[in-house]
Amino acid sequence: MKSIALGQYYPSNSVLHRTDPRIKIILAILYIVCSFLCKNIISFGLLALSAIMLIIIARVPLKTIFGGLRPVLIILIITSLFNIFWTSGDILLFEWKFIHIYLEGLYSAAFMVIRIVSLIIGTSVFLTYTTTPIDLTDAIEDLLSPLKKIRVPVHEFAMMMTIALRFIPTLVEETDKIMTAQKARGVDFSSGSLITRAKALIPILIPLFVSAFNRASELATAMECRCYHGGEGRTRMKVRHIRFVDFIPLVLVLILATALIILNLLRIGFTI
């Protein structure tokens, strides 16, 4: 039950941890763009290198990173198998009955893996590992604030996200509690057919929903009691200021993007 969150904040004091979260969101988007700019061996090499550098700079242990990659492992394996067996090209490496493996297939499989892995490492290092969820929602609110002009309730969305994030651990804990209570009444989660097991979840889900709804209405009352009325005229306790150093990572990622574009124009190395 404890491993529910896909990515989790890893407390440390690296340069990236101290970078302004708004900049980090822009960095993450740029990095995603970069990973799709890659078209040849050299650019994919650069991408892989940058992902490794990110891990080193953020000082997040490799174990945590690999733990975050585990959920996509199956997707990685399946896509690379597809790429290996179904890509045709000029250089045939292996042939047996209906199986043809081309060098191009191996390359595109490797490229795909590098792309997905760096995509996940990039976004999770910029966003989840080095930025607390609260900072992140604040930053999203700031970045989207121009939309307020066209009456998009940006603050309300951000508040909803903050509350949702805040209550994930609470709900996990509560699920644990209810599960233990129902186990004491003889519910068996680990044996029986799929249908019996699914049915065993009913005594967990109903109390969980009931208490989540109760909690939501209590929270709404508590917020109203403290005169919460949406984003209008609301100030922050911590006001973020973008400093000069915050721009350094931005510049670095922009250089990476430019390098990738130039590499594409040069058409060197193995291209897909």
Add this chain to the structure above:
Amino acid sequence: MSKLVLENVSFYHGRGTPYEIKALDNINIGIPAGKITGLIGHTGSGKSTLVQMFNGLLEPHEGRVLLDGVDIWSQPKKIRDVRFKVGLVMQYPEYQLFEETVFKDIAFGPLNMGVPESEIEERVLEAADFVGFERELLYKSPFDLSGGQKRRAAIAGIIAMRPEILVLDEPAAGLDPRGREAIFTNILNYQRANGNTVVIVSHSMEDMARLCDNIIVMSAGEILMSGDKDEVFTQSERLTSVGLDVPQITQLMNLLKIKGVECPDGIYTVEMAFEYLKNKLR
């Protein structure tokens, strides 16, 4: 004679992670059959972890749990049977209610045990009577009940399983005085009617003094004291040293003793004090 025995039981939260915490440290206790045993301790002393050892919700990392002399973990596949023999009412048990009617919710445990349909009604009504539940409430939705009623419905859900040992973790927490009184009276009646073995977890000394025959005191994952209620409550210094207290009336009697009034040890309810002082002043 002990119904349930814990031998050298140790348990760690988050075992194998850097956040490992020793929750229970070499626990050796026996729960006497046919009596009410009180389990007292400060928040975080390991009471709730300990009661989850009793019915096999948690497996001890070291040591054994013996029910009627048999190690409950000798056949891990049959651990569900242990949970039916040792009925555990968790803290704030109203969270476990989920059925459409109170009747169905009380019947949930027995149905899981495989009790035949024909016997269910008898068991539900019996359990409802023990917790003083009015018949017409049985057909209401559990979510329409008051806090105290929900609590009693949840306790009835365990009693309907006819456990050999009934374990209640803070059964009166968060209830008003009338609700507390009702719950404790119900538990006492239940125990007296069947001569069952009951374990109550609480940190209210007054309630413990009134209800229990035996007391186990826990502190920081260890057993500090265990024994007859008289033995435990006479050692007020040791209790205070771990942030617990003897009942207020016992404190008063101790003060009287210091002031030079002749008082015996072992007075821990107002009724006892009243009787004693009445005779003395006569």
